[in-house]
Amino acid sequence: MKKNNMLLYIFSLTLLSIILFFFTLSKYGVASFTSLLLWCILIIITDSLVIELPNGVGVSVGLAITIAAIFTAGPFVGALTAACGVSFKIVKNNTGYSHIFNTPYYKTLFNASQLFISSSITGIVFTTLGGTVGDQNFIFSLPPILFSLxxxxxxxxxxxAALLFIMSGESFFKLWFKNLKGLLPNTAGVGTIGVIIALAYISYGVGAVLLFFGPLLLSRYSYKLYVELRQTYMETINALNKSMDAKDTYTSGHATRVQKYAMMLGQAAKLSSKQLDNLKTASVLHDIGKIGIDDSILNKPGKLTDQEFSTIHKHPIIGYDILRNVDFLKDIAVIIKYHHERYDGKGYPDQISGSEIPVESSIIAIADTFDAITSDRPYRKKLTKEFALKEIANNAGRQFEPTLAKTFVEIVTNYNEDEEARHVS
Structure with missing residues (x-):
């Protein structure tokens, strides 16, 4: 049923894009087939050179080419350029190359149709509000530019958002707002580049665009190197974390579970996107410092001595020292350093309290405790979820930040792991 609804939605968009195709062609036409060819070639290149970030989001400057095409050649050329780029791009992935001949037809239809509709209406809004196409004075038409973008x-x-709503059943407005937050800064930045490219083309011709395009590709290459370096760092850190799982046999899978609980609480606590990203990384790496602790202490079946407890308490500092010199992990290092601090100031290593503790650290402390209680340990068998939640509730305001502790108890009480497993499968 969901697939049928999805196809009905995509075919409806396709029909609307066909109507807009003939409307914009008849009303605005193609002033220069040379410029149409130029923009189509450039957008196929930029869309083919998309950079995939670790979170799966693709970064491309293709929108800049679309905007430039709209402002220099009108709504029809701009919309056709956008549809052409997404349809004929060739993207390298882990299994080879993705292109129009090995991409599901409905995916190509959706992307091409929604981009044609979005771009053509953007151009129509620009001209309707008084924007001048192909004239270098368009740069002074600030309201039409801003409203069209x-x-x-x-x-x-x-x-x-509508497609995701059909496929997932989640709230449309929640999905729409999430997409909107991601698109606004990207459109502001890339849209500005598009305006500059348009101005260069109108003022100095194709040569200026090509001269501008070279540095743009160079900056893309530099950013790609940065992303790959960051991924290499993360792969190395995750390898260390897996070696930690092998080292501490009683807590295998602990980091992954802590990450799951931490993200549940972080989302419920309405953390920002950056905070959630930091939490996701820090929670899975929170015990990385245990790589510097002797196996005999980590896997000791009996009670630890005071000296052994003191040694264990060093692992947040060791983890901090491992990560703090990696530029993009500095914030993560701080979160890990403080994940054993207590709300009442009786934790370690620095005995900070209350709001001094990063919120991500407070969240990990709760998730870490919950998983520790509900998992087998060298010195005892696992305890029940109900017992763990009672302990967290009883220690709210002392060991744990009270609002976060209350929220965690509520969401885990209502959390059905079996139901989630069935949903995922």
Whole structure:
């Protein structure tokens, strides 16, 4: 049923894009087939050179080419350029190359249709509000530029949110707002580049665009190297974390479970996107410092001595020292350093309290404790979920930040792991 609804939605968008195709062609036409060819070639190149971030989001400057095409050649050329780029791009992935001949037809139809609709209406809004196409004075038409770009963001995010709503059943407005937040800064930045490219083309011709395009590709290459370096760092850190799982046999899988509980609480606590990203990384790496602790202490079946407890308490500092010199992990290092601090100031290593403790550290402390209680340990068998939640509730305001502790108890009490497993399968 979901697939049928999805196909009905995509075919409806396709029909609307066909109507807009003939409307914009008849009303605005193609002033220069040379410029149409130029923009189509450039957008196929930029869309083919998309950079995939670790979170799965693709980064491309293709929108800049679309914006430039709209402002220099009108709504029809701009929309056709956008559809052409997403349809004929060739993207390298882990299994080879992705292109129009090995991409599901409905995916190509959706992407091409929604981009044609978004771009053509963006161009129509620009001209209707008094924007001048192909004239270098268009740069002074600030309201038409801003309103047309805003129109693009709203339409593009709405089409994507509607598809996700059909497929997942999640709240449309929640999905739309999430997409909108991601698109706004990207459109502001890339849209500005598009305006500059358009101005260069109108003022100095194709040569200026090509001269501008070279540094743009160079900056893309530099950013790609940065992303790959960051991924290499993370792969190395995750390898260390897996070696920690092998080292501490009683807590295998602990980091993954802590990450799951931490993200549940972080989302419920409405952390920002950056905080959630930091939490996701820090929670899975929170015990990385245990790699510097002797196996005999980590896997000791009996009670630890005071000296052994003192040694164990060093692992947040060891983890901090491992990560703090990696530039993009500095914030993560701080979160890990403080994940054993207590709300009442009786934790370690620095005995900070209350709001001095990073919220991500407070969340990990709760998730870590919950998993520790509900998992087998060298010195005892696992205890029940109910017992663990009671302990967390009883220690709210002392060991744990009270609001976070209350929220965690509520969401885990209502959390059905078996139901989630069935949903995922």
């Amino acid at each position: 805003l129109c693009y963001v709203v339409l593009n995010s709405s089409f994507i």
